[in-house]
Amino acid sequence: MKKGTDDIILSLVLMLLGAFAFFESAGFPNIAAHFPRRIALLLILLSCALFLVGLHTRKKNPKAAETDERGTAPSYRNVLLLAGIIAVYILVLDKIGYLVSTIGLALAAIYALGYRNRSKAILAAFCSALVAFVVFRFLLGVPLPLGAFMDG
Amino acid sequence: MEHILGAFVDIFTPGVFFTLLFGVCIGLIVGSLPGLNDTITLAVIVPVTFSMDPRYAFMLLVGVYCSACYGGSIPAILLKIPGTASSVVTTLDGYPMAQKGQAGLALGISTTSSVFGGITSSLVLMFLAPILATYALRFGPPEYFALAVLGLSTVVGMSGGNVLKSLIVCTLGLFIATMGMSPQTGYPRFDFGNPYLLEGIPFVPMLIGLFGVTSVFEVAYEIGSTVKEKAASSGIPKIGRTLPDKKMVGRLLPTWIKSSAIGNIIGIIPGAGMIMAIYLAYDQAVRSHPDKEFGTGIPEGIAAPEAANNAVVASSMVPLMALGVPGNSTSALFLGALMIQGLRPGPSLFQNAPEVAYLIIVGFFVANLLMGPAGILLGRFLSGIIFKIPKQILAAVIALLCITGAFAVGNSIFNIWVMLFFGVLGFLFNKCKLPHSPLILAVVLGAMMERGLYQSLVLSKGSYSIFFTRPICLVMLVAALLFAATPLLKKCRGKKTSLS
Numbered sequence: 001m002k003k004g005t006d007d008i009i010l011s012l013v014l015m016l017l018g019a020f021a022f023f024e025s026a027g028f029p030n031i032a033a034h035f036p037r038r039i040a041l042l043l044i045l046l047s048c049a050l051f052l053v054g055l056h057t058r059k060k061n062p063k064a065a066e067t068d069e070r071g072t073a074p075s076y077r078n079v080l081l082l083a084g085i086i087a088v089y090i091l092v093l094d095k096i097g098y099l100v101s102t103i104g105l106a107l108a109a110i111y112a113l114g115y116r117n118r119s120k121a122i123l124a125a126f127c128s129a130l131v132a133f134v135v136f137r138f139l140l141g142v143p144l145p146l147g148a149f150m151d152g
Numbered sequence: 153m154e155h156i157l158g159a160f161v162d163i164f165t166p167g168v169f170f171t172l173l174f175g176v177c178i179g180l181i182v183g184s185l186p187g188l189n190d191t192i193t194l195a196v197i198v199p200v201t202f203s204m205d206p207r208y209a210f211m212l213l214v215g216v217y218c219s220a221c222y223g224g225s226i227p228a229i230l231l232k233i234p235g236t237a238s239s240v241v242t243t244l245d246g247y248p249m250a251q252k253g254q255a256g257l258a259l260g261i262s263t264t265s266s267v268f269g270g271i272t273s274s275l276v277l278m279f280l281a282p283i284l285a286t287y288a289l290r291f292g293p294p295e296y297f298a299l300a301v302l303g304l305s306t307v308v309g310m311s312g313g314n315v316l317k318s319l320i321v322c323t324l325g326l327f328i329a330t331m332g333m334s335p336q337t338g339y340p341r342f343d344f345g346n347p348y349l350l351e352g353i354p355f356v357p358m359l360i361g362l363f364g365v366t367s368v369f370e371v372a373y374e375i376g377s378t379v380k381e382k383a384a385s386s387g388i389p390k391i392g393r394t395l396p397d398k399k400m401v402g403r404l405l406p407t408w409i410k411s412s413a414i415g416n417i418i419g420i421i422p423g424a425g426m427i428m429a430i431y432l433a434y435d436q437a438v439r440s441h442p443d444k445e446f447g448t449g450i451p452e453g454i455a456a457p458e459a460a461n462n463a464v465v466a467s468s469m470v471p472l473m474a475l476g477v478p479g480n481s482t483s484a485l486f487l488g489a490l491m492i493q494g495l496r497p498g499p500s501l502f503q504n505a506p507e508v509a510y511l512i513i514v515g516f517f518v519a520n521l522l523m524g525p526a527g528i529l530l531g532r533f534l535s536g537i538i539f540k541i542p543k544q545i546l547a548a549v550i551a552l553l554c555i556t557g558a559f560a561v562g563n564s565i566f567n568i569w570v571m572l573f574f575g576v577l578g579f580l581f582n583k584c585k586l587p588h589s590p591l592i593l594a595v596v597l598g599a600m601m602e603r604g605l606y607q608s609l610v611l612s613k614g615s616y617s618i619f620f621t622r623p624i625c626l627v628m629l630v631a632a633l634l635f636a637a638t639p640l641l642k643k644c645r646g647k648k649t650s651l652s
Contacts, residue, residue: 010584014320021327021342028341032334035602036341039330043323049316078372083576086365086551090568098556105555106548113375115544124545132556140203142560 004057011051018043081112097147098137102129155506156278159514162207162507171208172515175215176522180530182216183223185546189236190220192367192550194485195360198492199557206493206508213489214515217482219523221426221461222266226531229258229454238426238461241434245446245453252449260394261454263527264401265408269459270520272412273419273466277473278513280420281502284474288499293611294618297604298628300597302635303422303477307590309635318590321581325591328353329598336606348566355595356488357558357567358574362588363481364554365575370582371547394528396451404455407437411456415463422471422479422593426464433460466516472497473509477597484592492561 021040025033089105106125115121136142162168182193193216201209224236229246242262249258291299308318331342332352343349396404411433418429437456438446446453468479469486476498478484490497493508501509558571581588612618619625 006584010586014324017324017327024342028334029337029339031606032337032339032341035605036327036330039323039326043320043327046316046320046323050320053316075373075375078375079369079579082369082372082547082551083572086555086568086572086575089555090565090572093565093568102552102556106552109548109551110544113372113544113547115542120542121545125548128549128552132552136200136556136560140200140560142203142556143563144556144559 003061004054004059007050007054007057011047011054014047014050015044018047078113082109085109085112093147094145095147098144099129099133100147102132105129155510156514158507159510162511163211163514163518168207168211168511169518172211172215172519173522173526175212176219176519176526177215177530178212179216179219180223180226180523180526183220183236184226185541189224189238189367190217191363191482191485193220194482194489195356195363196550196553196557198356198485198489199360199560201489202492202560206495207511209489209493210508210512211515213486214512215519215522217486218270218462218465218516218519219526221465222262222270222458222523222527225262225266225454225458226259226527229262230255238430238457240427241430241457242454244434245448245450248447249449249451249454254449256394257396257400257451258449258454259531260396260528261400261404261451262458263394263524263531264396265404265411265455265458266462266527267520267524268408269412269415269462270465270523271517273416273463274513274516274520276416276420277466277469277516281470281473281509281513284470285499285502288475289503291499291624292622293604293607294622294625295604295628296600297608298619298625298632299475299477300601300604302628302632303471303593303597304590304601305632305636306422307593309638314585315639317584317586321586321588322590322594325594326598326601328591329595330602335599335603346566348564353595354562354564354567354570356492356561357571358595359481359485359488359592360554360558361571361574361576362578362592364550364557365571366578366582366588368547368551368554369575369579371543373579375543375547394531400451404451407440407452407455408459410436410440411459412463415460416467418460419464419467419479420470422477425480425589426461426468429460429464430457433457462520466513466520469512469516473501473512474499476600478593481589481592484596487596 018040021043022037025036025040028036085105085108089101093101103125106129107121110121110125133144137144163172178193179190183189194213197212197216201212204212221236221238224234224239225242225246228234228239228243229250232243232247234240234243246258246262249255304322308315308322329352331349333340333350340350348354414433414436415426415429418425418432433456434446434453437452441450441452444450444452464480468483471477471479472483472486476487476496478487487497490501495501495505495508554571554575555568558567559565561567578588581591608618609616619629
């Protein structure tokens, strides 16, 4: 990807966000809208400046960047996989309870990141989840969800 | 003075003392693990402190904060892998010294330099914060508005990176700060019908996401990346004698004094950051010793960055304790901890809860004294065991702790979603080279700025002249302008130098 394209994409996203904030705050009462509208306008202005900077960078560097500083597909895949694992965890947390879902989370995360020593992975997942459960629930009194397996 | 003495008495009660010591040891361990640092650790620990006695809670946080920066120097010296970003420069002379068979001396110099820097910093906090707090009691809405502007302009001006991107991130932070009920009218803004957003974005889960989860994503990215890091040379060098002798101490004292001064000044300025202090201190040491070849194991090359980075630690708490403005991202987490305990940082903290305020201040002093022996003793243990933990397991454990911590803050699953969102956002920020600290500071200062602006305009019946007719306010606005103009001035000076 050409240099400056990142900045152009980012500026367009921010301009959209600024526009959304500006129009959304149009429905607020005058005093409540005062500050957010000005922030939204500032965001739009700064995004326009970033857009121009991005264009200028592209013009100055017409060739694509020779060294690709971004990672390859596997490195972003790891991040997406981990984010997906955490999202699934959040969805099932209430239903199956903290202990079971956290052991699953830790195991899935360790495996997804490429660690293949099964016994150490299971031991690490089990111990860390159990220690966290004991510390937070019993020592600190945080009402962690018990879920269907442990509740009643 | 009686408050300080009272805090010393409090801190030597067994429970408080051992909590502080425990925090120091945790900080050493996590600081020495590459991928973990004080900010991530505090992000995980802060929600845990919710149900703790405030004295134990803050001593734990103080211990971790103090020693994590120093802990990063251990793998930097032994393995050429900085444990924290603040130890990058220590690698330059620390590792070569260890390779020459002086690993113990390198660790000893790092320890004593960190203790020196940390103690000067805690003394600055001890005497400056209360004085600043008494002045801050005279602040009215215009001064609070100007303070918020000053805080944000220092972040932008001193960031050292792309000013436009820092401004954009700042503005994003101000936008996030407007979410929730309007402070003037109570009207819900940008809540999207979600009752959890009525009080705005939950602060601590946001910080956990931005620091803890982002670092986990970075580890995941690094593991999958085809860019391989260069392996450090074989094994961990043998650690012999650690403490520097009297002659070495005499030699390093001028470096310690100058580097600590740099660290303290930078630490007090919100947004200036530890990295700036370290590079300035190292640069100063190089200029002061033109006859020495830095990068080959020169003691001053270790002493300067280590004294500077620990000098930033307690001094970064000065603006937080005195004015309610966090000096950096880590002290922003202290802000979260104080809020969780129902305390408000700023001048009112010294009035309403002086025992807590002075305990924190004295805690930094004592933690630095404990850090020295703990570092000397633990350094050997850390090199043998902790460094061997696989990154994948470390990442999973950090993720687990972040999630549990985020949930614990409000017993709400929504907080975990917030944590995940900001974890992804923080990762994207890194890829787009957007800095994090302007976002945090803007979220913290946004509410102060809006409230100050609105109340000032009510006082002045809509006239903006109120900001220019009050002396303290005017001075702060002028200082803000100067800080904001710093990058432009630097650019002009750079052009002049290249022309000449």
